[in-house]
Amino acid sequence: MTDGQILGIDIGGTKLAVGLATPEGGLLARERRPSGMVDGPDAVIGRVVEMARAVISEAGTGAGEVTRIGIGCGGPLDPWRGVVLNALNNAGWIDIPLTDRLSDALGAPAYLDNDANAAALGEHRFGAGRGTANMVYLTVSTGVGGGVIAGGRLLRGENGNAAELGHLTVDAHGRPCQCGSVGCLEAYASGTNIAARAREALAACDEPSRLRSGPVADLTAADVSAAAEAGDPLAARVWSETTTLLGAGISSMIHAFNPSLVVLGGGVTAAGDLLLGPVRRAAAERTMPWLHEVVRIVPAELGDRAGILGAVAVALDGPRTLAERPTSHVHGRTDA
Ligand SMILES: [Zn+2]
Structure with missing residues (x-):
């Protein structure tokens, strides 16, 4: 046809x-x-x-x-x-x-x-992943989701649920996740959970922070990244933990799938190099050299x-x- x-x-x-x-x-x-x-x-x-x-x-x-x-x-x-x-x-x-x-x-x-x-599939066919045979796509948004292209095909698994990459464990004794498990990547790195962790950090101390300048209940991941970029120490700690765990999760994905490309999409990636730079470093530190030498971590291209x-x-x-x-x-x- x-x-x-x-x-x-x-x-x-x-x-x-x-x-x-x-x-x-x-x-x-x-x-x-x-x-x-x-x-x-x-x-x-x-x-x-x-x-x-x-x-x-x-x-x-x-x-x-x-x-x-x-x-x-x-x-x-x-x-x-x-x-x-x-x-x-x-x-x-x-x-x-x-x-x-x-x-x-x-x-x-x-x-x-x-x-x-x-x-x-969209990034692979029309966007950042054009021409690649082995690609991991990760969306960091309200939640964290993923898709894997292996040998040119979408990896689907036994009943269509492969690549639940947001639920890779990054801390076996960590924060509860809405999936029922604990310590999932999503429980740290989703936009919702970046904001929640910032609120928890604020509640746990009296440290001055520009994140206290507005209603704490309305905090977003974008507020946290902006404050981190402006040099706010508390926001910088929350952001640094976020990028470290994202990099660690991505390193696990690289070890599992040996991709040539990891494509990062979703609203949280609007932070640009403030996210990509430290995520690339954290992934590099944890990834075997023969897997690391063939992979690039890049932003998604399709946007809206x-x-x-x-x-x-x-x-x-x-x-x-x-x-x-x-x-x-x-x-x-x-x-x-
Ligand atoms: Zn989970």
């Missing part, structure tokens, strides 16, 4: 993004709206369909020109059946056959993957196009994904 235009749909906890793109990743039209996840799956799917029709109309796309639909959504989900098992832990989003629903409404085959895998182009990449990989499902996978699609 020759690909015409591809709809990329990014269903996030706070925002929906829908775009129409060429198979080369050129964006023809796009739209964003608040998700309103609390309204339940029917309302959100209805919103997505309206947005899709709007971008198709805006781009002047004719009937039959949209040949595939790609969807990135919070997991857990089953990429082979196209079913969301429990999206973003929202009540009501349980066992939703998302690809069937959107395919029926919009008239093209649809493919689904989790948002971190989608972003990894990451969600839509990630979903487009999911669509382009979709048929291969369905063909490669593990034979032992108990929920395997029976119609493919």
Whole structure:
């Protein structure tokens, strides 16, 4: 099948993004709206369909020109059946056959993957990872997620949940994580937890800090990095621990996957070299030289196009994904 235009749909906890793109990743039209996840799956799917029709109309796309639909959504989900098992832990989003629903409404085959895998596929196909065969993508945002390209293919694992890189243990006796474990990378390095650790550090001492200048409850990871950059000692300690643990986690990923590239995306990477510099040093100190000498740690390139182009990449990989499902996978699609 020759690909015409591809709809990329990014269903996030706070925002929906829908775009129409060429198979080369050129964006023809796009739209964003608040998700309103609390309204339940029917309302959100209805919103997505309206947005899709709007971008198709805006781009002047004719009937039959949209040949595939790609969807990135919070997991857990089953990429082979196209079913969301429990999206973003929202009540009501349980066992939703998302690809069937959107395919029926919009008239093209649809493919689904989790948002971190989608972003990894997007960076690999259209962004910083173009041309690499072995790549780790890590998003450091509200949470910490990841995707791994191994030998040119997305690593999916036995039931589609490989590369939960935010839940690599960086401290076996560490902070509790929302996944139920302790000491996960996410429990330190997510934007939410950087802010939480700064609040804890402030509560534990009387040390003066510019982080006390506003309401402590409203602190963000960006406040912490800005204060660290301005030389605030308390913020600098929190930031330094963050970059050390991120570097340690990334070193573990390098040891596991031997990539040529580690791509860092997500809102926390807006700190730029203040993050990348110390993360690169911390990873280098911990990584075996023969693994370190072939790898670079670089920022993601797709920026605010990451969600839509990630979903487009999911669509382009979709048929291969369905063909490669593990034979032992108990929920395997029976119609493919
Ligand atoms: Zn965890």
